[in-house]
Amino acid sequence: MTVIQELSEQLQQGNPKNVAELTRQAINENIDIKTILDKGLIAGMSVIGEKFKAHEIFLPHVLLAAKAMYAGMDLLKPLLLKEGIPTRGKVIIGSVQGDLHDIGKNLVAIMLKGAGFEVIDLGNDVSPEKFLDTAEKENAGVVGMSALLTTTMPVMKKVIDLARARGLYGKKRFIVGGAPLSSEYAKEIGADAYCFDGVSAVETVKRFAGIF
Amino acid sequence: MRKIFNISVDEVIPPIGSVLAAQGIPLHLKPDERTLHLAEEAILLFRRYAQPTGIVMEISRDDFDVIYVGDGKNATDSPVEPIYKLSDDLALFAITIDESICAEISKLFERNDFALGSMLDAAASEGAELTAQWIENFYGKHLVKIGRFNNKNDILRFSPGYCGWHMSAQKKIFKTLRPEDIDIELNSSFLMKPLKSISGIIISGQKEIFEFDDTFSFCKDCTTHTCRDRIKAAIDR
């Protein structure tokens, strides 16, 4: 097994120590940073995502693997920056104004990071202005909004309406998710996609990735 | 009657099976050692950080009429209305397991301990449900003691946001019950802080009044359908 294959394997097993060690080893062996990231870490998380989708593993395994991924990423990040290697894209994410639920949104952010996207997590109770100001400032291609209540869902429409007013609609992609949401509602408010969970958010943002 | 309870955490420790189920792990599957260990650790943290507190207050049917309506956004066919209209006794309630457990969940996520953080979140949600159940049981026992509950009666609780009862009713629940006394606050989106809190009404009455099918327009949006088990348990009791 190559060091990269071993790295992917250890990530899937959810062993952060081994992942950190193998990442260090790969760096020391002068393996291309992008290869370590794509073929080691992201590839490992991608297998995890597929297995989760197929109900072969459950949430705790995904999250253990994510922790291992972060252990490798911590070592790669400064090198990626130094070499000017871009991420797959930037996503702004947050729970909408009035909503304090954030576990679901956190899980989605973790999965997106695991898929190699740069995620800027604005936390919860995020105003429409803050979503869009940050998306503009950070030049993010995707804005992800989470809501767990029917009473906070309408804020998503406010964000999209404001995006239209600011001329950002069509330039940024808007994804929405959360228990009371549906693809019909997403369509109704003009969102680009409804995502049922973290895996579908990753699939959707990957699909968009070719665009920005 | 209006009473505040500091409930012993030992009385609301969630069973490991329900914590795993809340993480999407079916009850019939035997989880691996690591998952089991995470669940056990989460339950230990729950024991350390949860501070279950509840408030319960009896209310007349006439007073509840006003609260139930909320902002006038209830589904026209909600089963809650016909049930409470036929009830013998009613009590408002609110519970929380406190902010410190939510803070611990955030800390775990900040430390990249996502699996344990998520497991603790599930344990906390289950523990909140058990705390609400504790209050319902207390009220049942109280009714027995004062001779208003016999083997023809049953008791169930309902919460705004479920079964076509709109969340806006919480505003009036808060005005009457004042859960601020146990540090629960309600924001303008009808969200309580701490997050792991539940509000609602406990209804006591003849067993038959509680039976309904889950075929209402809003049932298709409900992801839990726990009414099935709750009604069955009530009828079987």
Ligand code: B1M
């Ligand atoms: C940007 O892209 C994306 C993409 C995907 C995205 C995304 C963004 N954001 C989320 N996703 C998606 O991916 C995530 C990962 O898979 C998922 O995120 P979630 O956040 O959904 O998933 C979490 C990881 C786990 N899921 C959860 O933690 C929520 C599960 C359910 C069953 C639930 C629970 C457990 C609880 N609750 Co309550 N609760 C419900 C929920 C119904 C349901 N099945 O979802 C919901 C949200 N609750 C509801 C209600 C009404 C309430 N709850 C309450 C209380 C509680 C408990 C304390 C018992 C407990 C914990 C609450 C908490 N969140 O911490 C009350 C409110 C609490 C408060 N603080 O104000 C109360 C108001 C009841 C009351 N009157 O007391 C309902 C809201 C209904 C509505 N009209 O809006 C509800 C939908 C249940 C229902 N009726 O079906 C996906 O949604």
